[in-house]
Amino acid sequence: ISEMLQLLIVSSLLSFSSAGLIGFPQSAAVRGILMCNDKPAGHVLVKLYDDDSDLDDLMDSGETSSDGHFHLSGSEREVTSIEPKINIYHDCDDGIMPCQRRITIFIPKKYISSGSTPDKVYDAGVIQLAGKYAGETRDCLHRH
Numbered sequence: 001i002s003e004m005l006q007l008l009i010v011s012s013l014l015s016f017s018s019a020g021l022i023g024f025p026q027s028a029a030v031r032g033i034l035m036c037n038d039k040p041a042g043h044v045l046v047k048l049y050d051d052d053s054d055l056d057d058l059m060d061s062g063e064t065s066s067d068g069h070f071h072l073s074g075s076e077r078e079v080t081s082i083e084p085k086i087n088i089y090h091d092c093d094d095g096i097m098p099c100q101r102r103i104t105i106f107i108p109k110k111y112i113s114s115g116s117t118p119d120k121v122y123d124a125g126v127i128q129l130a131g132k133y134a135g136e137t138r139d140c141l142h143r144h
Contacts (some may be wrong), residue, residue, distance in 0.1 A: 023118045027075035028059070028084035028107055032124030033068045036092035040068035041129055044090045045142060048072040051083040051106070060083065075116040081113055091144055092129035099140035103133050 017110040030048060034041035047061040059074025076082050089100045111122040 002054065015112075022041070023077040024057075024074050024083045024114070025077050027073070027113045027116055027118040028082065028111055029067070029071070029073035029118040029121040030084070030086055030107055030111075030124055031121055033126045034064050034070065034088065034090070035068055035126055035128050035130075036090070037130045038128075040064075040066065041090060041092060042066040042068060044068075044070075044088060044129075045100075046070045046072060046085045046089075048074050049085050049087065050076045050078065051085050055084075066119040071121075073118055075118075084112065085122070087139075087142075088127070088129070089131050089139055097138070099138045100142075101129075102137045102139040105127070106133060127141040 001040045028048065034044050034046075042064055043066070045061065046064065049058045050057040050059055057076050059076060061073040062070060062072060064070045072086065086105050087106070087128075088103045088105070090103075091100055094101055103125075105124060108121045111120050113119045
């Protein structure tokens with residue numbers, strides 16, 4: 001096979017893979033409670049992603065309930081193992097700073113399920129948003 005044909009085949013496979021057309025379904029679920037200075041952090045945006053080297057795949061998103069609870073669940077088709085994470089976008093202890101604080105929490109591999117429906121749920125526990133977290137960033141667009 002010519003180099004050009006090989007390149008075309010590899011390129012096509014990568015495109016199909018990133019489009020979720022090949023690979024096998026994997027899923028993850030997470031729940032937790034968000035607090036701000038010991039009070040429930042209601043209506044906080046939380047997103048579940050599959051962390052990728054280029055553009056992360058959104059698996060689910062939602063807001064916390066008025067008592068700070070959240071539960072997200074989603075799936076992706078990947079050739080390799082998915083790397084689920086949640087991003088939490090909040091304004092707790094933020095004053096008048098622009099945009100929102102973003103905290104990322106990676107879900108351990110043992111909570112990844114085969115198939116489109118997760119059979120385990122990672123309990124992130126009670127998360128106090130008032131603290132400062134390593135790797136915390138600011139986010140205005142909520143895209144990743």
